[in-house]
Amino acid sequence: MSYTTFNQKTFDTLKQPMFFGETVNVARYDIQKHKIFENLIEKQLSFFWRPEEVDLANDRKDFIDLPEHEQHIFLSNLKYQTLLDSVQGRSPNVAFLPIVSLPELETWIETWSFSETIHSRSYTHIMRNVVPNPAEVFDDITRNDFITRRAVSVTKYYDELIEKCSFYTQLGEGTHTINGKVIDINLRDLKRTLYLTMVSVNVLEAIRFYVSFACSFAFAERAKMEGNAKIIKLIARDEALHLTGTQHILQIMAAGKDDPEMGEIAESCKDEVREIFLDAAEQEKEWAGYLFKDGSMIGLNQHILAQYVDYITDQRIVAIGLPPIFNAKNNPLPWINSWLNSDNVQVAPQEAEISSYLVGALDSAVDTDDFGDFDL
């Protein structure tokens, strides 16, 4: 099977599985196999926002006033979020689009990825406003050991799927010798890799992101870095939708109606799935240790964040139909709900803190010369 941008064959779209069927030809949405993806696209489009809408002038002052260990927590958390969205802004497109077979799912993947690029741009918006030299912070993402270690666990399934799929689309199934290396490509193994990749994406968006959200909101609970929290709130609203998307994909795969072989694979992968969730939880706890290495902050410390990791991991694994791991039924950070509640998301320009509404209303570039004719 080689990839073609417009499949010339005539086939019944409704009979295609989500992945590894015929490549999509006509981008049509009049008939849909899984209507949920169309709903997700519409919801995501209705959520559209731009980071520039949120004014961060106060965050700069707040940041300067933060004690050093809290600056470390804030910046490290932001670096981690930048890493996660860098991955999510491209990987669903690169990994899933060549193998997707349903037009509505194809468009959902593109819409999903696009919204992640807005998130990435908002991190630059935050950095520019908060730190004097954003480049230092961004450069550290590839240099800092703790962050790069996270990158490996986040991207390893994606990379494996992308590599195998590129061999599959070029060479098809069978045993191939590439650069002296013998590689066995078969569709069932590819589907297995796809299923596990989807699980790791779900873990990324439903657990890893939420742990980082908790840190962002913990600052805002103390009325610090509130502009940042406003942006993160918009990001969290998108992520809630994305994780619903991956949960649907995983549940549809597991049900086996879409592709019976996928159902069998999901059944046989249960232990590995549990392992992926457990590993992610452990890594998030380890990360919490790094965040709070120089001291904790009011309202949040390593211990409470670890409890939240347990709680959110259980919530997410149960949502894809597996038993809980930690039996953590109580949310140790109940205040996070009000930050994750979309009822409170207000993006109307009347909001005073929205900078685009105030363009020209104030001149922030004040030079000492401006005070030249001042007499006291």
Add this chain to the structure above:
Amino acid sequence: MNQSTNPASNNSHQDEFRLDGLAPEHDDFSLEAETVEADLDHEPVQDCLILNTEDAEQPETSAQIDLDGMDKPIHAVSVINNAGTNNSEQFHEVSFQNANSLLESLEAQDVPVHYQCREGYCGSCRTQLLEGEVHYTEEPMAWINDDEILPCCCIPKTAIRIKLT
């Protein structure tokens, strides 16, 4: 707007203003010497203002269809709460009448439910429906199994029994 100083409130609209029981006698109250009776065929507009006498957590505007001359149906909601720390089951017997969603109703009656988006797309409030039927006021987008409901975007159609996990 203090209804008790307005003699017009003694007319047929009085019932709608029963904020705290009976309207007090105000014969001896004379902040203004005389009350001027409006010479109008129809009643003053002010008298038509309706103050919300309901529980703030259960707003007037309800997703339920108002049937003329009939009370809104009250549905019994029986909750098994398994969310305790020690795995013990708790039981709540509450009712649903005025709220916009089952989630709001449960919250107003102090039954803790996990929530996040409150719009049906995050799935945080996923709850098992053991008995009864619900009506979705908004299409639920989050994944739910056949026996599950999203309290944030549904209202009961019958008496229901639910299990929080």
